[in-house]
Amino acid sequence: MASPKKLQGLVAATITPMTSDGKINCSVIEQYVDYLVINQGVKNVFVNGTTGEGLSLSTEERKQLAEAWVTKGKDKLDHVIIHVGALSLPETKELVRERIFPFLCLSIKYDCLLSLPLSDALVAFLQEVASEAPDTPFYYYHIPPLTGVKIRVEELLDGITEQIPTFQGVKFSDTDLLDFAQCVNKYQEKFVLLYGVDEQLLSALVVGASGAVGSTYNYLGKQYNVMLEAFAKQDLELAQQCQVHPLHLLIIFSFVCLGFGVAQIKEVMTFASGIVMGPPRLPLLRASQDFIEKANAKLKSV
Ligand SMILES: CC(=O)N[C@@H]([C@@H](O)[C@H](O)[C@H](O)CO)[C@@H](O)CC(=O)C(=O)O
Numbered sequence: 001m002a003s004p005k006k007l008q009g010l011v012a013a014t015i016t017p018m019t020s021d022g023k024i025n026c027s028v029i030e031q032y033v034d035y036l037v038i039n040q041g042v043k044n045v046f047v048n049g050t051t052g053e054g055l056s057l058s059t060e061e062r063k064q065l066a067e068a069w070v071t072k073g074k075d076k077l078d079h080v081i082i083h084v085g086a087l088s089l090p091e092t093k094e095l096v097r098e099r100i101f102p103f104l105c106l107s108i109k110y111d112c113l114l115s116l117p118l119s120d121a122l123v124a125f126l127q128e129v130a131s132e133a134p135d136t137p138f139y140y141y142h143i144p145p146l147t148g149v150k151i152r153v154e155e156l157l158d159g160i161t162e163q164i165p166t167f168q169g170v171k172f173s174d175t176d177l178l179d180f181a182q183c184v185n186k187y188q189e190k191f192v193l194l195y196g197v198d199e200q201l202l203s204a205l206v207v208g209a210s211g212a213v214g215s216t217y218n219y220l221g222k223q224y225n226v227m228l229e230a231f232a233k234q235d236l237e238l239a240q241q242c243q244v245h246p247l248h249l250l251i252i253f254s255f256v257c258l259g260f261g262v263a264q265i266k267e268v269m270t271f272a273s274g275i276v277m278g279p280p281r282l283p284l285l286r287a288s289q290d291f292i293e294k295a296n297a298k299l300k301s302v
Pocket of ligand 1: 013014046050051052173196197198199213214215216
């Protein structure tokens with residue numbers, strides 16, 4: 001069931017490439033995989049999540065993207081995690097089930113499934129989804145700023161494997177480092193605990209994160225890998241320098257001054273990788289020309 005290689009290090013929350021008329025563009029996924037592996041040293045991906053505009057895609061599009069990442073990433077990527085959360089339970093279950101039917105005949109298997117909660121009946125929901133794929137490792141995607149589900153993850157983890165035997169870990173996209181630290185303290189050996197606020201990764205490493213999922217690892221993977229290595233060698237000074245590297249500051253600059261979101265991430269990634277990511281899907285609007293010019297000038301200067 002579980003992939004033999006334990007998931008650690010960086011996981012790029014992938015962007016969904018789109019054509020200028022707003023259709024998904026799977027034709028560049030192979031190039032995207034190579035860019036992540038060769039240029040950024042990132043060998044894990046999280047597909048169809050927040051950065052990937054997963055909830056703006058149809059179920060069919062999500063299946064196509066999942067299939068493209070799994071096939072193009074074969075023998076290149078270590079882990080492909082597919083986000084299967086949707087706004088309806090039947091859609092979520094359809095995504096999970098599809099993994100077994102058309103994909104199995106292509107010898108495709110998702111490494112892991114990850115699901116976003118819909119209601120307070122969180123465990124019941126996770127259980128229902130996970131049971132559709134009883135052989136696939138399952139993660140909980142904790143992102144309270146977007147879902148409004150403000151639980152303490154430590155409490156969720158208590159006894160979770162009795163209810164969900166495939167439970168593998170958490171993608172923790174919240175700034176509550178106390179809760180995260182308590183999860184690590186209790187469950188470091190048992191679960192994979194991935195941190196999801198890129199700007200605070202060093203703090204999460206200090207409390208014991210085993211890896212990180214985020215949008216900036218698409219184009220800052222190399223820099224963050226230096227930080228991970230420095231931290232592993234206990235070179236805290238270098239690790240600190242990496243966390244406030246000019247490129248990271250650019251992200252903060254972009255966020256504060258220019259407004260930063262998926263539309264902007266698409267532009268930055270297009271500029272950094274040379275792979276055209278296209279516009280975001282409505283209701284997101286394309287980044288302004290002003291953003292593109294300022295961000296590109298900033299990127300060039302660093
Ligand atoms: C709210 C949000 O989108 N957070 C990002 C971060 O990587 C975020 O873009 C980064 O920390 C910059 O603020 C990730 O946690 C989300 C993510 O991994 C995803 O695409 O699902």
